[in-house]
Amino acid sequence: MISSVISLCLLSFFFIGLVHAWPNIPFLHTVVQIHNAITNSDLAVHCYAPYYDLGPQDLPPGTQYEFQFKPSFFFNTKFNCSFGWTNITQSNDMDVSRTFDIYAQSRDFFRCPDLCTWWITIDGPCRGVGSFNCVPFPWQ
Numbered sequence: 001m002i003s004s005v006i007s008l009c010l011l012s013f014f015f016i017g018l019v020h021a022w023p024n025i026p027f028l029h030t031v032v033q034i035h036n037a038i039t040n041s042d043l044a045v046h047c048y049a050p051y052y053d054l055g056p057q058d059l060p061p062g063t064q065y066e067f068q069f070k071p072s073f074f075f076n077t078k079f080n081c082s083f084g085w086t087n088i089t090q091s092n093d094m095d096v097s098r099t100f101d102i103y104a105q106s107r108d109f110f111r112c113p114d115l116c117t118w119w120i121t122i123d124g125p126c127r128g129v130g131s132f133n134c135v136p137f138p139w140q
């Protein structure tokens with residue numbers, strides 16, 4: 001009986017402590033940064049989380065857009081985005097549209113706990129240090 005009371009106290013102390021500490025831990029605050037690495041076209045970006053619309057963005061070449069959030073305690077945070085651009089060729093211009101999960105907590109939480117940087121290329125999004133040397137993730 002006494003031991004169960006003690007463990008209940010410890011348990012609630014742990015959770016209350018966790019809830020209080022939550023906003024003060026930088027590690028638990030993530031920025032997603034999206035760069036337009038398509039050199040000859042604006043990039044239309046529109047990202048969503050379930051029940052949340054981040055609104056449409058228009059990125060001229062070389063510019064970026066970012067949003068931030070607290071990853072979920074339950075490890076299920078996800079943002080998907082649509083990407084649109086015009087592929088300009090000599091013969092014709094073609095509007096291209098693609099989608100990608102720009103943040104999936106199970107994939108990204110340990111890879112980019114503070115800052116997830118993505119370079120959007122026509123071959124796919126590259127995560128990491130720059131558009132050079134980039135191995136794109138496949139479009140979804």
Ligand SMILES: *[C@@H]1O[C@H](CO)[C@@H](O)[C@H](O)[C@H]1NC(C)=O
Nearest residue numbers: 048049050051052080081099
């Ligand atoms: C992106 O997420 C939103 C909200 O959860 C959903 O309505 C939409 O169908 C998703 N789009 C894609 C391409 O997965």
Ligand SMILES: *[C@@H]1O[C@H](CO)[C@@H](O)[C@H](O)[C@H]1NC(C)=O
Nearest residue numbers: 087088089090094096122123
């Ligand atoms: C864009 O156009 C180039 C030709 O300039 C072509 O090789 C490439 O496959 C096109 N990409 C897309 C996503 O349409």
